[in-house]
Amino acid sequence: MILYLNPGTGLAGDMLLAALLDAGASPDAVRRAVAATGLTGWRLTAERVDAGGLAATRVRVEVDDDATERPAAELAAMAARAGLPLADAALAAIAEAEGAIHGRPAAEVHLHELGGHDTLVDVVGCAAALRDLRVSEVYSAPLPLGGGTVRTRHGVLPVPAPATLALLAGARVRGGGTGETVTPTGAALLRAAGTGYGPPPEMTLAATGYGAGSRVLPDRPNVVVAMLGEPVAQASRQVVLSVNLDDVTGEVLGYVIERALGAGAADAWVTPAVMKKGRPAHVLHVLADPERADRLQELVLAETGGLGLRRAFVDKVALPRHTETVEIHGRPVRVKHGPAGAKPEYDDLVQVAAASGRPLRQLAREALDAL
Incomplete structure (x- = not known):
């Protein structure tokens, strides 16, 4: 607000x-x-x-x-x-x-x-x-x-x-x-x-x-x-990098997603696909600001061995959000609020779960109850 x-x-x-x-x-x-x-x-x-x-x-x-x-x-x-x-x-x-x-x-x-x-x-x-x-x-x-x-x-x-x-x-x-x-x-x-x-x-x-x-x-x-x-939600111009991959393992895909996010990508994800001749595959997508697209393109091609990718401009609409920190079992947990609800940060919950031995889903409920 x-x-x-x-x-x-x-x-x-x-x-x-x-x-x-x-x-x-x-x-x-x-x-x-x-x-x-x-x-x-x-x-x-x-x-x-x-x-x-x-x-x-x-x-x-x-x-x-x-x-x-x-x-x-x-x-x-x-x-x-x-x-x-x-x-x-x-x-x-x-x-x-x-x-x-x-x-x-x-x-x-x-x-x-x-x-x-x-x-x-x-x-x-x-x-x-x-x-x-x-x-x-x-x-x-x-x-x-x-x-x-x-x-x-x-x-x-x-x-x-x-x-x-x-x-x-x-x-x-x-x-x-x-x-x-x-x-x-x-x-x-x-x-x-x-x-x-x-x-x-x-x-x-x-x-x-x-x-x-x-x-x-x-x-x-x-x-x-x-x-x-x-x-008021404002649209921003961003670039989506997409590459079809039928010879890359799930472990490598997960690694590339983490590398892309660490290099400044706004988001990164994988979708399943069926390519020509019925070959099962994945499509790796990376969303980025235009000024970071070239660097992320090099990273994706180098890590996946792809021979090319597609670039498309999209309008990203980001709704307002804010973060509040609560304490459960003596540890801080960030809770992200948006217009439609609130969600505790996964990484914070994992740390509390490791220290307390309590189930992750129970801790998520406790974090929301502590607001």
């Missing part, structure tokens, strides 16, 4: 979380992820509000521990219990940015304004919501930088704050807005998600969410818009 953000008035962690919930993310999935961190004394509520005439969702994070200062390593250790790589990356990015600003290693950073447990809820909550929505790509319109000043533990600082600017390195930004329109938490989440910037990518729109901020603006709704869409 593709996520496209339109942060017309800015972006904060709670606004992003609200927009994702409004677009269909499960509040229970978010709460379970936050609970997995071991954090106690917190409440997360989502309510429908009127944001300048636009119906939107606003989230409220309340914590009994209202301290705003603590070591970055403490928040990172708690987030790690949730098993969400995006949350880990976002908190690591915050620590690195603060460390660079104050001239100390990230492991020694002591967070001030960002050290509250509400930061943990926002970061882990957004990561859990993105996972629940099965978002694999994130894009955003340019971010408004705001202006003015903000009072911090280190005194009055210009807006955007130094930490925000450090976290926005590589992002596309624009002038606009007053006050702190982009928070460090919002910037860190976009950085951790590998966000691309520009117009919306081509996609089939599936859902839209509106996340409201806490500020009330006099002339417009203070919301971030989250658009979810399915990628």
Whole structure:
């Protein structure tokens, strides 16, 4: 799933979380992820509000521990219990940015304004919501930088704050807005998600969410818009190499397939055939990008002893897919997701089977159940 953000008035962690919930993310999935961190004394509520005439969702994070200062390593250790790589990356990015600003290693950073447990809820909550929505790509319109000043533990600082600017390195930004329109938490989440910037990518729109901020603006709704869409399958031009073989063993055919795949073929397979005079044979097919076809042609002819082959251009249509990693019996197993379902990676299952002694088919079911 593709996520496209339109942060017309800015972006904060709670606004992003609200927009994702409004677009269909499960509040229970978010709460379970936050609970997995071991954090106690917190409440997360989502309510429908009127944001300048636009119906939107606003989230409220309340914590009994209202301290705003603590070591970055403490928040990172708690987030790690949730098993969400995006949350880990976002908190690591915050620590690195603060460390660079104050001239100390990230492991020694002591967070001030960002050290509250509400930061943990926002970061882990957004990561859990993105996972629940099965978002694999994130894009955003340019971010408004705001202006003015903000009072911090280190005194009055210009807006955007130094930490925000450090976290926005590589992002596309624009002038606009007053006050702190982009928070460090919002910037860190976009950085951790590998966000691309520009117009919306081509996609089939599936859902839209509106996340409201806490500020009330006099002339417009203070919301971030989250658009979810399915990628549009794109056809790519590829070459199929085909050769008829009636004197090559199955072992050699299997070896050639492995060699071709290792040399960059998109796919390789064998089909049975009957040649002239009723001779049983096989047809070896290799699918490749045009720029790799010549090299793969040489490999196929050299390994099979063929005297020639056929080349045909085809249009390959690849449906969107993404990979998620689960853990069964103490070992990671990658699971590939497509529009029609999910399938565990065979090689990973073989390793778990060898270590555990359990049947391969049982492990495949366990991997799917662990999603």
